[in-house]
Amino acid sequence: MSWREEHRSNLELKMGKVVRLLGECEQQLIDETDPPTKSRLKSQISELKGQMRDCQGDLDSFGQEQVTQRNLALTMASVTYEDINFVITALLNQRMISIDGQDNFQPTNPEEKMYKNDLTHNIKFFLDMGLAKAGEVRHFVENNAKINFPDVPERLKASLNTEYIKLIRSGMRGDELFMHLYKFSSHNNPDPLRQAAGLAVLCYFFETCDVFEP
Structure with a gap:
């Protein structure tokens, strides 16, 4: 595997992990009633969305296939x-x-x-x-x-x-x-x-x- 392919694979893996964590945090936020915990979850969600934006920019450099994958990741998170x-x-x-x-x-x-x-x-x-x-x-x-x-x-x-x-x-x-x-x-x-x-x-x-x- 070339460096470029390995880098792309790592980005895809990271995107998947971020989407999964984002889903878990959003689910916890729905069920949570404690105000401090809700505030912490909102901050974590905001941070994870920032990580997604960083991955998006990097994936875009690999061409249309990665743009399509990025769009799916964004949609899945929503x-x-x-x-x-x-x-x-x-x-x-x-x-x-x-x-x-x-x-x-x-x-x-x-x-x-x-x-x-x-x-x-x-x-x-x-x-x-x-x-x-x-x-x-x-x-x-x-x-x-x-x-x-x-x-x-x-x-x-x-x-x-x-x-x-x-x-x-x-x-x-x-x-x-x-x-x-x-x-x-x-x-x-x-x-x-x-x-x-x-x-x-x-x-x-x-x-x-x-x-x-x-």
């Missing part, structure tokens, strides 16, 4: 519960078939799972971005299951698995399969925020091994 709710509702409204063998697996290391599913480095950035918001998706799904609809996790899993199996049976594999599921999970919505929320939902189920080979 995804709200409303966006997550929108794509989850759309997925729940999909027509589903009965899926056999939907056993639960223990989470697998993301890089190991990428290898098992023939996913290349081109997909890693999308995974990093989506996984950065996976915690918020988990919080949303689990809260819905506890308070409103206990079958939400299983219905979501069935919706994504139905599409996954259909694509597998058509002969689709690897990066192409992932990107088709990305479009499906966001319901082909043209809104970048809804697209990013769909990616977060897909990556949540990727992480839990409910979609893709474990």
Whole structure:
């Protein structure tokens, strides 16, 4: 790997970490009631957004692909519960078939799972971005299951698995399969925020091994 490629990879990794930390802080801020703690979280959020701007400038120097990735990172950082709710509702409204063998697996290391599913480095950035918001998706799904609809996790899993199996049976594999599921999970919505929320939902189920080979 050349110095330039290594530098770009490090920037992408840093961007993913910043987005993940930003999501965690914003989630804590929603639930926090202690004024001093809220003030500290707001300061941390402001600092993390500054780090994102620094990464953005550096990534722009690598060309259009990195500008696109930067835009996704910015959008992902702005995804709200409303966006997550929108794509989850759309997925729940999909027509589903009965899926056999939907056993639960223990989470697998993301890089190991990428290898098992023939996913290349081109997909890693999308995974990093989506996984950065996976915690918020988990919080949303689990809260819905506890308070409103206990079958939400299983219905979501069935919706994504139905599409996954259909694509597998058509002969689709690897990066192409992932990107088709990305479009499906966001319901082909043209809104970048809804697209990013769909990616977060897909990556949540990727992480839990409910979609893709474990």
